[in-house]
Amino acid sequence: MIDLSWYLLLSAALFGVGTLVVLARRNALHLFMGIELMLNAGNLAFLAGARIHGGAQAPVSVLFILALAAAEVAVGLALIVLIHRTRGTLDVGSFNLLKG
Amino acid sequence: MLVPISFALLALLALGGALMLLFRRDPVDGVLSLVVTMLALAGIYLQLADPVVAALQVIVYAGAIMVLFLFVTMFVRRAEERGPLGWDRPRFALASIVAACLLGLLVQAIGAFGGNTPTHPGPPAEIAAIAHSLFGEFLYPFELVSALLLVAMVGVVVLGRRGEESS
Amino acid sequence: MPHSIDSLSFEASTAATIESLGQIVPELIVTCTVLAIVLVDLFFIRGKGKRQGPLEMVVLAGMGAALIATWAGFAGEPRAVFGTMMVVDPFSSFFDAVFLLATVLFVFSTMMSNEIAVADRSEYYTLAVGSVLGMMLMASSTDMVSIFISVEFVSLASYVMAGFVRGDRRSSEASLKYVLYGSVSSAVLLFGFSYLYGLTGTTSLIEANQVLYASNPYPLALLFALVLVIAGLGFKIACVPFHFWAPDVYEGAPTPVTAFFTVAPKAAGFALLSRFLVTLLSNPSTSPGFWTFLGSLDWPLLVGILAAGTMTLGNFGALRQTNMKRLLAYSSIAHVGFVLMAVSTLSPEGLHAIIVYMAAYLVMNLGAFLVVIAIRERTGSVDLRDYDGLANDAPMLVVAMVVFLYSLTGLPPSLGFLGKYYVFAETIRQEIWWLAAIGAVNSVIALYYYFRVAKALVFRPLRERQWTGAIPELATSLSVALAAVTLVFGVPWGAFEKVTTYSATLFLGR
Numbered sequence: 001m002i003d004l005s006w007y008l009l010l011s012a013a014l015f016g017v018g019t020l021v022v023l024a025r026r027n028a029l030h031l032f033m034g035i036e037l038m039l040n041a042g043n044l045a046f047l048a049g050a051r052i053h054g055g056a057q058a059p060v061s062v063l064f065i066l067a068l069a070a071a072e073v074a075v076g077l078a079l080i081v082l083i084h085r086t087r088g089t090l091d092v093g094s095f096n097l098l099k100g
Numbered sequence: 101m102l103v104p105i106s107f108a109l110l111a112l113l114a115l116g117g118a119l120m121l122l123f124r125r126d127p128v129d130g131v132l133s134l135v136v137t138m139l140a141l142a143g144i145y146l147q148l149a150d151p152v153v154a155a156l157q158v159i160v161y162a163g164a165i166m167v168l169f170l171f172v173t174m175f176v177r178r179a180e181e182r183g184p185l186g187w188d189r190p191r192f193a194l195a196s197i198v199a200a201c202l203l204g205l206l207v208q209a210i211g212a213f214g215g216n217t218p219t220h221p222g223p224p225a226e227i228a229a230i231a232h233s234l235f236g237e238f239l240y241p242f243e244l245v246s247a248l249l250l251v252a253m254v255g256v257v258v259l260g261r262r263g264e265e266s267s
Numbered sequence: 268m269p270h271s272i273d274s275l276s277f278e279a280s281t282a283a284t285i286e287s288l289g290q291i292v293p294e295l296i297v298t299c300t301v302l303a304i305v306l307v308d309l310f311f312i313r314g315k316g317k318r319q320g321p322l323e324m325v326v327l328a329g330m331g332a333a334l335i336a337t338w339a340g341f342a343g344e345p346r347a348v349f350g351t352m353m354v355v356d357p358f359s360s361f362f363d364a365v366f367l368l369a370t371v372l373f374v375f376s377t378m379m380s381n382e383i384a385v386a387d388r389s390e391y392y393t394l395a396v397g398s399v400l401g402m403m404l405m406a407s408s409t410d411m412v413s414i415f416i417s418v419e420f421v422s423l424a425s426y427v428m429a430g431f432v433r434g435d436r437r438s439s440e441a442s443l444k445y446v447l448y449g450s451v452s453s454a455v456l457l458f459g460f461s462y463l464y465g466l467t468g469t470t471s472l473i474e475a476n477q478v479l480y481a482s483n484p485y486p487l488a489l490l491f492a493l494v495l496v497i498a499g500l501g502f503k504i505a506c507v508p509f510h511f512w513a514p515d516v517y518e519g520a521p522t523p524v525t526a527f528f529t530v531a532p533k534a535a536g537f538a539l540l541s542r543f544l545v546t547l548l549s550n551p552s553t554s555p556g557f558w559t560f561l562g563s564l565d566w567p568l569l570v571g572i573l574a575a576g577t578m579t580l581g582n583f584g585a586l587r588q589t590n591m592k593r594l595l596a597y598s599s600i601a602h603v604g605f606v607l608m609a610v611s612t613l614s615p616e617g618l619h620a621i622i623v624y625m626a627a628y629l630v631m632n633l634g635a636f637l638v639v640i641a642i643r644e645r646t647g648s649v650d651l652r653d654y655d656g657l658a659n660d661a662p663m664l665v666v667a668m669v670v671f672l673y674s675l676t677g678l679p680p681s682l683g684f685l686g687k688y689y690v691f692a693e694t695i696r697q698e699i700w701w702l703a704a705i706g707a708v709n710s711v712i713a714l715y716y717y718f719r720v721a722k723a724l725v726f727r728p729l730r731e732r733q734w735t736g737a738i739p740e741l742a743t744s745l746s747v748a749l750a751a752v753t754l755v756f757g758v759p760w761g762a763f764e765k766v767t768t769y770s771a772t773l774f775l776g777r
Contacts, residue, residue, distance in 0.1 A: 002104050007148070008465075010111045012206045014137070015458055016199050017118040022451055023195035029127045029173055031447050033134050036165070037118055038454035040141055042461045047148050049465025056233035057470050059153050061412050063234065065457060066160045067245050068419045071252040072453070073165050075423055076446045077172045078259040079430065083443050084176040086436055092447070206491060236280040240287070240349040241413050244404065247298060248420045251397035254305075255427035258390045262430075262439070 007048035015041035028083070028090040032076050039069050107147060113140035127173045131166060138162040152227050280350075287348035290355050292336040293363050297400045300329025301393055308389035319378060319385055326374050326392050330367045330399075337363045345774035351471040352410045354774040359407035361622060361770035362538040365629055366402045369531040370395065372633045372745075373523055379739035380640050382432060382521040391431060395527065398424035402535035409546055409776075411460040411470040414539065418456065418503065421532055422449045429520040429528075441519025448502065448512040456499025462492035472546040473776035479561060480551055490564055493548075500543070504536035506607055507576040510600050514584065517596035522643060525592055526636030529599040534625045537606055541618060542773065544610070551777050560613060567699070570611035575705045578604025582712040589651045591639050594716065595632070598675065601713060602628055608706055609690045616693045618771040624686035626767070627674070630756075631683050634749035635671040638664055641742035647735035651720065656729030661738045663747055665724045670750035672717040677710050680757035 014037055021034030043062045050058030084090055117137030121130045138161045145154035234242060288295065303325050311321060337360050345356035353359075373395060377383055383391055401420030408414040426449060430442025460470075466489055467475035483489060498509065505513035517525045548566070550559045560566050581600030588594035602624075609620040639649060641664055646653045658665040674683035687710065694703045756763060 002107055006107065006111070007144070009207065010114065010144070011461075012203060013115055014118055016203050017115070017122055018454070020192070020195055020199055021122050022447075023199075024192035025122075027127055028443065028447065029169070029176070030121070030130055032450070033121055033127075033130050033169065035447075035450045035454050036134065036161075036169075037121065037137065038451070039457060040138065040161070042454065042457040043153075044141060044144065045458065045461035046464055047145055047150050047153060049461065049468070050150070051148055052465065053468030055468075056229040058464060059150055059230050060233045060238050061464070061470055062153050063156065063230070064238075064241060064245060064412055064416060066156055068248070068416065070160060070165055071249055071423060072419065072446075072450055073168060075252055075255050075259070075426055076450065077168060078256045079426070079439070079443050079446055080172060081175065082259050082262055082430075083439055086439060090176060092443075205487075208487060236284075237350045237352070238412060239281075239284050240352050241410075241416050244400075244413070244416055244420070247301065247397065247400060248416065248423065250301070250305075251394060251420065252423050254390050254393045254397075255423060258387070258394075258427055259430070 004048055004051055007051075008045060011041045011044040011048065014038075014044065026091050028080055028092055031092065032073065032080070036069065036073070039065060103147065107144065110140045110143045110147070113137070114144070128170070128177065131170045131173050134169070135162050135166045138166060152230055284349060290340075290346065290348045291353075292340065293333040293360075293367075294400060294403050296329060296333040296336055297367075297396060297403065300326060300333070301396050301400065303329065304389055304393050304396060312389065319388070322388050322392055323374055323378055326396060327371060329396065330370050330374075334364060334367045337367065345772055347409070347473070347774060347776060350410075351473045351776065352413050353404065353407040354409050354776075355407060356774040357770045357772045358538070358542070358618070358622075358774075359403075361767075362406035362534055362625075363403050365534050365625055366399050366406075366531050369527060369534075369629055369633060370399050372637070373527040373531075375741060375745055376523040376526055376633075376637055376640050379637075379644065379742050380521070380523050381644065381736075382523065387431065391428070394424040394428050398428070399531070402531055405535040406538035406542070408539065409472045409542065409774075411464065411472070414543070415453075415457060415460060418500075418539070419453060421535060422453065422503070425449070425528065425532060428524045429516050431524060432521050435519075437519045438521070441516045444512055444519075445516045452499045452502030452509065455495050455502070459492045459495030459497075459499060462488060463496065466492065472543065476547050476549070476551060476776075479547070483561065489561075493564075496543070497540075500536060500540050501573065504533050504540065504603055505600055506573050506603050507580045507600070510577065510580065510603075513600055514593055514596045517599070518590060518593045522592060522636065522640050522649065525596070526633055526640070529595065529636070530629050530632055533599070533603065534629070537610070537621055537625060541610055541621060544613065545618075545773055546775055549613075549775070551775070567611045567613055567697075570607060570613075571699060571702045574604050574607035574611050575702060576604070577601070577607055578706065578709045582709050582716075585716045586712070588716075591649045591651055591654070591720070594651070594720070595635060595639070598713070598716070599632065601709065602632075602675075604709070605687065605690055605706065608694055608702055611702065612693045612697050612699070614693065614697070615771055616689075616696070618773070619768055620686070620689035620693050622767050622770050623689050627682035627686035627753075627756075630749055630752050631671045631674040631681075634746050634753065635668065635675065637742055637746045637749070638668040638671065641738050641746070644736045644742075645734055645738050646732070651723055653732075654720065654723040655727035656724075658725045659729045661743070663743050664738060667743075667746035667750040668724060669721050670753055671746075672721050674753045674757070676714050676717045678714075680754065682753045682756050684757055685759060 018034045018037030018041060022031050025031060043065055046058045046062050114137045117133040120133030124130055138157060142154045142157040145157055304322060307321060307325050341357060341360045347354045398421050401417045404413060404417035408417050426442055426446045429445045430439045432438035464470055466485060467478040469475050502509040548561045553559050578601045581597050581604055585594050585597035588597060606621055606624050609617045643649050674681035677683045677687040691703055691706060
């Protein structure tokens with residue numbers, strides 16, 4: 001069995017890359033995928049924690065997170081399609097009708 | 101010996117997919133590399149003795165969610181070809197520095213927390229245990245999720261209808 | 268926590284679940300209201316000509332019934348229901364009442380606004396009442412899973428509500444920004460929770476509290492988890508440095524939705540934040556009514572710095588706004604700073620101050636938004652430059668607005684003053700002088716921009732212009748009534764004091 005910290009390190013790295021995608025990319029689709037990556041990093045950390053404690057709480061939590069992520073993606077992608085139809089672009093840098 | 105090697109392989113795959121998402125310009129590449137990450141993570145969940153979550157990861161994440169992503173990406177792709185969206189370079193530089201500092205702190209935290217903890221295999225979370233937990237102590241959140249899905253559904257209907265008018 | 272899988276314990280837990288259902292009647296009524304809206308729309312409104320009325324009646328009846336149920340449960344013993352998934356205590360009941368009252372005013376403000384097409388109302392109310400269900404859960408959740416679900420619940424409904432104007436690009440832009448920023452904050456919150464679970468081995472905050480006080484071997488990892496959780500929650504209440512989405516979203520959203528957003532989800536966020544901090548971090552062995560906190564970090568200082576930054580940036584942002592929605596958006600950020608000041612004291616008195624402040628903010632801010640909506644009906648604009656001399660056109664409405672602005676500034680006697688009084692009293696009692704000083708300076712800055720609005724309304728001459736409509740009768744009477752409440756409760760009443768003090772009772776599982 002390998003050390004738990006490796007799993008946590010992987011999860012931290014995935015979270016970091018997800019954060020970078022969110023901060024640095026300009027396409028709204030990329031941003032959403034970065035958020036998915038961050039959620040997955042959280043799931044991995046949950047399940048790694050379950051290795052110490054056992055029990056079914058962590059898998060059940062991850063199950064809930066899966067359902068919520070799916071709902072969030074449905075709303076987000078519907079909005080992306082809507083924005084794409086009205087604007088013709090998904091560049092978050094061009095969304096500047098609201099300023100001040 | 102098998103476990104460390106397979107973990108290393110899966111972790112490399114997962115990280116590689118994530119980095120592809122970060123660096124490839126085309127969102128279709130991004131979706132496909134994210135699928136690789138999801139599948140690699142499913143493998144890691146199997147290693148962590150969570151077969152149920154691993155299966156769900158493949159079905160829900162790699163299957164449903166990423167297919168939805170792929171569909172929408174293909175749908176809106178035309179616009180991207182006209183003006184490919186790349187980077188926000190100054191923000192990337194700044195974000196990298198912030199992320200590096202945070203990761204450094206996090207690694208320190210993990211070093212204290214993960215390293216000292218002996219990992220014991222523990223009883224694998226069987227599907228029966230998960231079901232009992234889900235429909236026992238988590239029954240109320242479970243029911244709430246159904247209400248949440250209703251609300252999300254109404255929301256998507258609203259957004260979808262708006263799209264119809266404007267096109 | 269390992270769980271035995273014999274059918275006996277499962278049956279027992281099912282029985283406990285059914286018994287718990289009787290404890291959450293207000294939530295059940297709100298759930299039924301959501302379903303009733305969908306069904307009434309389907310069977311009585313679809314295809315029979317769109318008109319205002321039936322849906323509003325359903326929502327108001329549901330909220331009224333839930334309010335009565337909340338009041339009935341208010342005096343009950345604080346208790347945990349569904350295991351330790353959530354708790355029912357005076358604190359949660361009080362916030363439930365705040366959300367329900369905000370929804371009632373929200374329905375009225377929607378009725379007098381033309382921003383939401385009547386044909387879209389059923390979906391609109393479904394989302395709004397759905398988000399209220401989420402907020403009620405936010406105010407009573409004591410488990411990471413139920414916290415995460417409730418936060419997502421409110422967020423998902425809010426994302427769509429922010430974009431609820433047909434053919435308005437600004438509205439859909441506001442919506443997309445909200446989804447992106449909001450989802451990021453959810454992911455950050457989740458990552459924090461995953462570490463918290465790894466450290467304590469339980470998703471229940473009450474159990475986690477006991478575990479942490481029994482042994483806390485990894486303070487750095489705990490600190491990291493808590494900072495992530497506070498960042499995620501700070502995002503939802505728009506505290507600095509996570510506030511940047513708020514002005515855009517509040518400006519782009521339909522005005523009644525903005526009014527609702529500035530009050531109800533914020534109150535829910537504060538209820539959740541204070542419950543989270545107290546339940547997880549306060550020392551279980553100290554006597555009730557006196558809390559000490561896990562000492563890996565100076566929490567009061569950290570939250571105090573956030574509070575100072577939030578109120579200062581909010582106020583300076585508000586100074587240069589000419590759009591009333593944006594001005595009130597920045598002002599709401601400033602008020603978040605004042606409430607955070609109360610959070611930073613981390614004491615039962617501070618909790619009492621939060622409660623009074625949120626009740627005051629509910630009345631005065633929704634009142635101010637009612638006036639903004641009514642003026643928008645009259646002039647077709649939310650720009651401050653179109654407010655000149657409206658006192659000559661709608662005197663009663665302007666008088667009410669002046670009362671709200673006076674109260675938002677925090678001058679006596681008004682509800683706003685009462686809220687600020689408790690916040691400052693507790694800050695000074697704990698001798699956090701620097702924070703009290705920054706708060707005082709900020710109150711003076713706020714005076715300037717609130718007075719600017721009052722000055723335009725009252726002292727400038729009325730310009731010749733094309734009116735786009737009439738001031739709704741309902742708006743005038745409702746805002747005058749709210750203004751009266753603002754002034755009457757500005758004097759400390761014994762009964763009000765008693766109710767709010769009692770509301771500061773939390774169930775901590777000890």
